[in-house]
Amino acid sequence: MSGPGMRPPRDIPVNLVTGFLGVGKTTAIRNLLRQRPSGEHWAVLVNEFGEIGVDGGLLADTGVALEEIPGGCLCCVSAQLFTVGLNRLIRQRRPDRILIEPTGLGHPAQILRTLTEPPYAGVLDLRATMTLIDARHLASLRHREHPIWRDQIALADILVANKLDLYTEADREALRDYVAQMPAPRPLVVETSNGRVAVEWLSRPRLDRGGALFPEARAFLQAQAAQGHHDHDHDHDHGHHASGAAPGDWVTVDTRGDGYIGRSWWLPVDRELDHASLQRWVRAFSGERLKGLMRTERGWQQLNRVDGDGELEDLPPPSEPIRPRIEAIVPEHRPDLLQAFDAALRGTERRA
Ligand SMILES: Nc1nc2c(ncn2[C@@H]2O[C@H](COP(=O)(O)OP(=O)(O)OP(=O)(O)O)[C@@H](O)[C@H]2O)c(=O)[nH]1
Ligand SMILES: [Mg+2]
Structure with missing residues (x-):
């Protein structure tokens, strides 16, 4: 049915699989790929903090359509590369679903906004965001005080506490306490290990947060609007090309x-x-x-x-x-x- 000059397919379901450095995002994506319904073509867009794609190499054997966006986070340094890569996936691969793994140091607010505004509104159907966390980090100030760590959790529609095999009872209790004080609407919360997540969860809609942005994201987006860009200090230091x-x-x-x-x-x-x-x-x-x-x-x-x-x-x-x-x-x-x-x-x- 497709041919040159045809409009891109509409309403491709998209999910963000987010979470801090090393929590298990790529592991979860590998798991989801194994469960993809037969006959469906999925695409994965991976963004890494560093310039050299490692995750792409870890996904290479899955046979999935892959785009790697290296160097900084999708919301700023690589914003243009992100849209180029995403457009390429949409037009050339015509996938039935797209999974996006932003870097563990990526701020999800801008990505979510990009995906829900023109030109992607009406082309992509943004579904539940899956945020992975390591509940052991709840006891770590370095994590709890990092705005990106907090915002990733605040944007979760599905909160996956991964690496359950490494938790103590105190870690699980900390998770329950943390979730109990999260503002409504609360995400679906699951505990698992080795990124074992159910493919059905990807079809869940995004939670309706009434447009209310959590504090860090509000400040972040306002600063970006005021400056024409945002104020992360991504500073690429290309020593040798x-x-x-x-x-x-x-x-x-x-x-x-x-x-x-x-x-x-x-x-x-x-x-x-x-x-x-x-x-x-x-x-x-x-x-x-x-x-x-x-x-x-x-x-x-x-x-x-x-x-x-x-x-x-x-x-x-x-x-x-x-x-x-x-x-x-x-x-x-x-x-x-x-x-x-x-x-x-x-x-x-x-x-x-
Ligand atoms: N013990 C244990 N290790 C896990 C689990 N899930 C993932 N890992 C390991 O954690 C490490 C990081 O997993 P990745 O899937 O690469 O994490 P990531 O979030 O994609 O990492 P970045 O993309 O670098 O932020 C790997 O060595 C995984 O094998 C788990 O449930 N338990
Ligand atoms: Mg990864």
């Missing part, structure tokens, strides 16, 4: 904003790291987030570490040659952690 790098060079790109600094390392295609020493430095890393796809003498490995959890794991070799990639995120006031890890990482390179 991939385009200028020799094939044998390591390339690094830093991204900063919202209280964090991220560094992405892109290694030459054929480069191997020493497994044991890489493992040692990974375990010693005390920043916020570490992930990557890399090669050691034991073959391709994936790394996905947060809150002191997550080791190197075997990964089937990619179907086409890719550059090994690693991404670390540390709090803004701890650039030393990044420097130290950078030096350590380079020291793990295997020499022929």
